[in-house]
Amino acid sequence: MHVEIPLPLHLEGDAVARVTDDALAQSSPTVTLRDSLKKYPGWVHWHAKNGRASGTPEITFWPREHRAWFTVQSGRGAPWIEGKLSLLSASLQERLGNV
DSSP, rough: OEEOOOOOOOOOHHHHHHHHHHHHHHSEEEEEEEEEETEEEEEEEEEEETTOOOOOOEEEGGGGEEEEEOOTTTOOOOOOOOOOHHHHHHHHHHHTOOO
């Protein structure tokens, strides 16, 4: 699964990462990882979990290309992910539009 997150053109990278952090903090998935990808320095990458339930959605932000997306790697899917990502996506869009 790969879903692009539309980003307003006027936002700087730090603002996108901060808004994503805030949206994740206010949503029910818990962030279990927030780091830069060793293979891609400067990228910001998050993993989320829903309590002890299986499944790990990921969010990646690529500042240089001004892109962000949700992914779920093969073997890391779970029934709860689609609904939570839908809510998180709506929260992100609202927050990104208000920055």
